[in-house]
Structure formats: C-alpha cells, structure tokens
Amino acid sequence: MKFLFDFFPILLFFIIYKLYGIYPATAVAIAGSILQNAFYWYRHRKFENMHLVTLGLIIILGGATLLFQNKTFIMWKPTAVYWAFAIAFIASQFIGEKPLIQRMMGHAIEVPPRIWRNANFSMALFSVLLGVANLYVANFYFVAEQALIAASEQAVNLENCAATYSGTAVELCRQAKSMESIWVNFKLFGMLILSVVFLIGLGVYLSLHVKDEENKDELATSTEPGNDA
Template identity: 40%
Template sequence: MKLLIDFFPIILFFAAFKLADIYVATGVAIVATIAQIAWLRHSTGKVEPMQWVSLGVIVLFGGATIVAQNETFIKWKPTVLYWLMAGALAAGQLFFKKNLLKSLMGSQLELPDAAWRVTNWSWIAFFGAMGVVNLWVAYNFDTNTWVNFKLFGGLGLMALFVIGQALYLGRYMKADEAPKP
C-alpha cells in the first residue's frame, strides 16, 4: 500500500498526460501530491521531510509550467528533486559529519561505518547522475519520450540501483540474521 501511495502522483501524471497533455498532467500531479500529503498526514500523522520538499517543488515547478504554459519547468522538477536529495546526503556527510542514510535506516540494518559511507556516497552519485540523465532526456527527446522515461526509465534505473545496493549490502548480513521489520 505504501508503494502505491508513494507512486500515486507519478502514475496519475502519466495517465493524465496520455489522456490529455502536459499541462493537464501537471495540474493532476500537483493535486495528487497534495492529496498524497493530506492522506499521509491523516492516516499516519507523519509526513517525511522529503515529501514536504517534493510537494514544494511540484507546486513551484508545476505552477510555473501551467502559468507560463512552458513544459520546461516540469521537466526540471525531477532533476531538482534528485539534486536536492544528493545535496542533503552530501551536506550531512561533509558539513555535519552525519550519515543521513544511517540515521534513517540504522535501526533496520546493522552495518560497519565504512559500508554506511559507501552506501551514502553511492546514493549521492546515483541521485546526481539521475538528475543529469533526466535533463539529457528532457532536452534531447520529445515530451512523450520524457514522460515515458520519467515513469519507466526512472523507476527501472532506481530498481536496478536498489538491487545493486542490496547485493553490496548482502555481504554484511549475517547468515542467521534476518532484517529487522
């Protein structure tokens, strides 16, 4: 259910784009993200900071897309989010000497500090690269291709990266230790 809630706005964005156009899809994504945040707040009482950031970015860039009738703004939105996530992880590590991934997942996964550092820097590199790839697709292909990439390419690359991370982290899991729920 959580996965569906997480991907709710992008799935509706994709469907609205296929049925209408980029401007309708952008409006749908804004409304869907607001609904997502409202649902999370109502059902769990908690909204993650990155979800608030995502809401702000979609309202800002989506709103600019609709007001200016310029699809370039919405095409920048994924890159901005990716780079904000990379920046937050890097700033935590470099300036605050805090591994934010370990802070978020440390209660679920026991790893040596070196593995946490590698994992953190891997996510920073992945998010940075995804921002670049998004812009490359946005500026070198038509909007339909970009929308397809945003859903299928972005999620596919994320899935491959997560599998790679799982394989890397698997070497630190003890044979008799099951992951904590």
C-alpha cells in the same frame, strides 16, 4: 510498497498525460503530491522530508508551467528533486551523527559506519546521475521545440500538428510530440527501472556486509576463553 507510494504523483502524471496532455497532467500531479503528503500525515501523524521537498518543487515548477504555459519548468522538476536529494545525502555526511541513509534504514539493518557512509555517497551519486539523465532525455524535446519555433515562428502547440502547422513544420511538430512522449515514458518507466535496479544492488551490498559482521561476531565468540570444545 512505500517505494510505489513514493511514485504515486508520477503515475498520476503519466496517466493524465496520456489522456489529456501535459498541462492537465501537471495540475493533477500537483494535486496528487498534496494528497500523498496528506495521506502520509494521516497514517503517521508526521510528514516525510522527501515528500515535502517534492511537493515544494512541484508546486513551484509545476505552477510555473501552468502559469506561463511553458513545459520547460515541469521537465526540469525531476532533476531539481533528485539534485535536492543528492545535496541532502551529501550534507548528512558532515551534519548530524548519522548519514541520511542510515537514518532511513538503520532501524532495519545494522552495518559498520564505513558501509553506511559508502551507501550514503552512492545514493547521492545516483541521485545526481538520475538528474543528469532526466535533462539528457528532456533535451531532445527542447531541441525539437526550438526547431519547430524557428520553422513556424509561432507558439508551440502539439495538440493537433496537422491543423496547427503547414509544410515542414508539421513533421517538426510530430517530432517534438514524440520527444515529449519519450520524456514522459522515461520519467515513469526509465527512472522507476533504474531506481529498482540500483536499490536492489544497494540492498545486496548492505546484506553482504551484514553477513560479514555476523561471521566476525561468531568467530570472536568461538575464540573467547571457555568456548573450546
């Protein structure tokens, strides 16, 4: 449930984008992130660091998108968020008594320190790769946008390609619009699916080592003096 709560601003962005376009969606995502943090504080009387990082970046990059009417900033936002998470996971390997993932999940599961370190590093690596994947998908839009600018020699406006452009620029506009939509879909569905698959795999990895530890404890207990049948 918390996982879906974390995706709340992204879901809002997706819905508003499909109805009104990327700039209104960006404004609503900023408001949604503020609401997410406010609701979390109301329920728990504290803020979650990852929510605050996301809020700060969406205010900065989303605000720049609205101020300069430039989609590049909001398209970079997922990468900035995931790379910030990666830095936090890696830094926690060396700062503090426990890696970040153990602080997040240690209350619910108990595994050896080596397993926590492996899981923490895998979270950092996955965050880096998600950031790269976002840029890879977004770059298709960036390329299409530059081709449209070169062909039309005017500011990009994807709202009504046929009315805004003429000749080959109309098709380039439609391609750019399609690439923008693909990025938005990937931002929600692609990243959500990749995250779910990764977290399931991570959960299986941790659970296997919990079972190993339980078996070792049982074996140690059975071999103690006085425990022979």
